[in-house]
Amino acid sequence: MKILFVDDERDVEALFRQKFRKEIKSGELELSFAFSGDEALDLLGTENPPKFVYVFSDINMPGMSGLDLLEKIKGKFPQIKVSMISAYGDTENYNKAINSGAQGFFTKPVDFEKLRNEIKEISRA
């Protein structure tokens, strides 16, 4: 299963690759990383059906915000699941995300067990 993480902090890649080391090794998961909303849209490309099943995106990013990215992805590929990961767990951001069709909302620091369970459930479905 291909998953895309979008965050302007580059160390997120090392962290997630290490956290999901076993799943990546076993071939269960394939992770890609984008460091801006534009980069994420480039990676998603125009292929239909898309190669990614799930996108996890930060909200506060320079340029395109995670919420804008969410709307763009949902407009183009409604079948891709998108969840937000944000340090700002306020109700305003939460409501905006859910109303725009986000699958879930994770607050930073990320609870990796919760994230792992979410991914497992999607890969089972």
Place this chain on the structure above:
Amino acid sequence: MKPERETMSTSELISKITELEGQIVKLTKQTKSDVSKLKTQQNRADEAVNDLKVIQQQLLQQEKLASLGQLTAGIAHEIKNPLNFVNNFSELSMDFIQEIEEELEKLNDSTEKENILELLSDVKSNLHKIKHHGSRADSIVKSMLMHSRGGTGTMDPTNLNDLIREYVNLAFHGMRANKNPINVDIRLDLDESLSKININAEDFSRVILNLSKNAFDAMRDKIAVKGSAYKSILAVRTKDLGDKVLIVVEDNGPGVPDEIRDKLLIPFFTTKKGTEGTGLGLSITHEIIKTHEGSLEIESELDQFTRFKITLPKTTT
């Protein structure tokens, strides 16, 4: 007919003059009293203007504090992200070392293996320290964020003793990090049999901060007078009273004179000079206690102690 005036006799004239004189004296008195009334009124107006100026200064101070609060929230957020990396990577590395140790166990014993295991155990203990101190920093950042956000108004079961420990400590370190730090002996005597009670932790932590800060300020004044012979002590106690909880915050500072004690809870009342105090700390504290359906009592003896006694019901309606 001759004009009347000319027919006036001398005695009549004298009596007229006396009468007029009397009137002049009366008028002069009246004018004098009017002038003095005007003067007192002017003094009152001057006082009012001065009061307004002070309040204006205090409002400015409030405004500054509010923007400082926003700044703090911004900084706290910016620190939180790198801090998350520190905590996450140290935790992850601890897991990896655990795995390495498990793999190493499969190898035959040798001095090299012994050596590697020893080094790994040191690295693991270092990572524990990084995680531990990272978590400490994280909890400070969290409380900073909590304070800059508005109260949500929800009452949740809270461990009061933990909250007191955390915020007395925070108030102490805040005081130490600011200008004119003082040495204070902090004595906590917390009733550990106390179960969780329903409070708005965010608001109530402000009560503990305010009372601690007040105590530090009062004790600082006493140090300025008494010098190093005086040892300042802040004592905070909790006690389970059955259906209520008693919280006592006591300092051995200069005490509060009787004539001021009743005014302490009035908004904008302050004994601090100029703009040093907003005069709002204790009134906000009182307000928060009232919303918790609790009461605040102040006991004091000059030069001995000031004791704030908060009684909170365990269940609020």
